[in-house]
Amino acid sequence: MKQSVKNLLNMVLFIVLLFINFSFLSAQTDSLQFIYLANTNAAYENCHCGYNPLGGLDRIGHLVNEIRRKNPQVVFIDGGDFTNSYPFDELNRLTIEIYKHLKPDIMMLADQEFQTGNRKIAPSLSKLPSFLLASNFTFKDLPLKPVKYLSCGKAKIAVLAFLDNSSFWYVKPLPELKFSEQKFKKNFDTARSSSDFQIVIFHGEEAGLSEFLHKFPAVDLILMAHDQSQKDKLSARPPIIYAGADGEYVTLFTLRFRHRNFDSIRLTKIPVSLKVPADQKIEKIISDFKKVQKKAN
Ligand SMILES: [Zn+2]
DSSP states (O other), X not given: OOHHHHHHHHHHHHHHHHHHHHHHHHHOSSEEEEEEEOOOTTOOSOOOSSSSOOOOHHHHHHHHHHHHHHOTTOEEEEOSOOSOSSOOHHHHHHHHHHHHHHOOSEEOOOHHHXXXXXXXXXXXXXXXXXXXXXXXXXXXXXXXXXXEEEEETTEEEEEEEEEOGGGXXXXXXXXXXXXXXXXXXXXXXXXXXXXXXXXXXEEEOHHHHHHHHHHOTTOSEEEEEESOOOOOBTTSSSOEEOOOSTTOEXXXXXXXXXXXXXXXXXXXXXXXXXXSOOOHHHHHHHHHHHHHHHHHO
């Protein structure tokens, strides 16, 4: 097939995916749409190093702008590990600059952000303009908050974030990070008594998730992070949504409620391929970064 025909088919597919998601949204008043990312691992641009989609925060920026333009109420959540798994200061500083521009509504920070090698970038984390969510941990001097409440018609949704400390198996956490499962239990109980639906961003591995759900079986929806699978389990109880890795896909999902009761989820994964244009402001941040790196080397 000719490349131009392939490009055209890809654009048509993207428009159809968005249309399906937005028509679901507009058909119901008690619906709320979410963008979900995690494990973007500082993949700031397409590496041209294999088969598409290969992601790129610059292209994700374009998709996020398009989605927000069509639906300003969309809630953009990032589940953490947005910096690189290696403590490369310059790369991780660049990623924080890009995220200041992407502005997720809710962000969770995790092992890749809190590893000991990231001592120098830790103060920059407080400059992220998002609601920084942490329900079972604290980090000295970071403005973390335990629960984020959202409205969807008459339904109230609570979003919490649980960082499984076993996700630090490969690296030591910074000493300012303190865990408390008791704190999570308290936050979860408060959320259950003051909302109709509870979402937990669970940052950890599958084994840790089973243990967590054994302790907290009443969770209504899990947004999985750290684990890099991208196979969603929508018929599981609770349903589990995965983000994949390196920003190869943007997960777009819509929750629908009837009379405050959860009704259904509609989910689409948008491939972040070379067919998606890059956001110009992020492109500029990256080209400035490359100029500085070139001079330094
Ligand atoms: Zn992680």
